[in-house]
Amino acid sequence: MRYTSFTSYDFVLLAQGLGVSLALFLATTLIGLLVGTIWAVIRFYRVPVLTQFITFFAELLKNSPVLVQLFLVFFGLPAVAKINVTPVEAAVITLSGNTAAFIYVIAVSAIESIGRDQIESARVFGLPRWQILRHVIAPQAMAFAVGPLTGLLVNQLQVTSLISVIGVVDLTKIGNILNLRTLKPFIVWTIVGGLYYVTAKLVALGGAKLERRLRAHTAWKGL
Amino acid sequence: MTFDVTILAPHVPFILKGALLTAEACALALVGSLIIGLLVAALRTSSSAILSRAAFVYVDLFRNIPFIVQLFFFFYGLPEIGIYIDAFTTGVIALSIAGGAFSSDVIRSGILAIDTGILEAAEVSGLSKPVIFRKIVMPIALRTSIRPLGSVFINLVLTSSILSTITLNELTGSAKIVASDTFRPFEVYAVLLIVYASLTYLVSLAIGALHRHLNRDRMPDVA
Secondary structure, eight states: OOOOSOOTHHHHHHHHHHHHHHHHHHHHHHHHHHHHHHHHHHHHTTOHHHHHHHHHHHHHHHTSOHHHHHHIIIIIHHHHHOOOOOHHHHHHHHHHHHHHHHHHHHHHHHHHTSOHHHHHHHHHTTOOHHHIIIIIIHHHHHHHHHHHHHHHHHHHHHHGGGGGGGTOOOHHHHHHHHHHHHOOHHHHHHHHHHHHHHHHHHHHHHHHHHHHHHTGGGSOOOO | OOOOGGGGGGGHHHHHHHHHHHHHHHHHHHHHHHHHHHHHHHHHTSSOHHHHHHHHHHHHHHHHSOHHHHHHHHHHHHHHTTOOOOHHHHHHHHHHHHHHHHHHHHHHHHHHTSOHHHHHHHHHTTOOHHHIIIIIIHHHHHHHTHHHHHHHHHHHHHHGGGGGGGTOOSHHHHHHHHHHHHTOHHHHHHHHHHHHHHHHHHHHHHHHHHHHHHTGGGHHHHO
16 A cells, blocks of 8 residues: 555644644744844843844844754754753744844834934933833834834744754645655645745735734824 | 864864855856846836736745745755756755845846936937846846845855755755764854854945945945
């Protein structure tokens, strides 16, 4: 008996892989958003040594392949620190760090996009630095950042496919498994690619909707 | 375990051989993606609705599907239809096609940024469409989009690390071999991270210099 034909169970496998990919994408996006924003706030407060360190670290993360970062965390960390790192943990650490580095850049430029006159007048009114950040900068910076953020997230969704290399059973790994079993690469990789494509389109659509909502207050309402 | 980089000294020639392969693949893929990018950008800005739609579908597909999936599609798929080529050629083809999608977007916006007065003047002078494209549109669009093309190329260099998954021993692939030879994965991948980061930093410096050189006569506008 040969097992080269597709079965209905393969759909379950694909759905499972897509679920793993999506879960990791969402988790690392949330962690990356949090960490990246914290880094940007640290820069906003101009904390002496930390700011320079973060800028350097983010630059390093942005300018090296995610694959090498993954290998460093998955193979390197256990060897040097004598700790166990599972593939999923390594994936979460690496992807979160990578996303955070890019979000840091977006957040910094979003904060800088707000005119100095606004910050100065807020200071004249006696608002402390934290309230300026919270009530003056954050709402406007958010609307500014959604556009680039959507582009970044569409990109990061595709970066999640790399974690299949260290053995996380995500959509690409499922594609690999099906490919080896059925020996029908065109069908398998077309389906896998199609699933990624649809997901990326949904992310882009959601981002565009959110941007319209956040920018609604500046839209022309008519007379 | 301590952090000791000197242990890698005997493996430097081997790593350099991998780096050379990376450089070769990137150079070939740069040429390939520039040619594809120019062609597709010409199609996307053409007056024919069918051609520009077709070009849009190509760009949309290859930008929204992970590179590793595209790579597996070609690597496992091409032998299926009777095309037997080695991993290096497959990698360069896949990199060129993916890079072409990104660079066509950049070149397209360079074309759209051209002052329509220039094109009207060219048409009035009686130049044929191909001549206008080759002699007027292309030089202007390419020199204004040198900087974004540079970041596409840097991305290409980082993406080339994925070629190690299809048995190609480029920089990342040979580092993987060294890591399993020496049992010092952390040192190997940390050094690799720095190498990639400094490599892309040098590329971005070169791009900046090239940009300034090409646009030296209109410095105030673009520099």
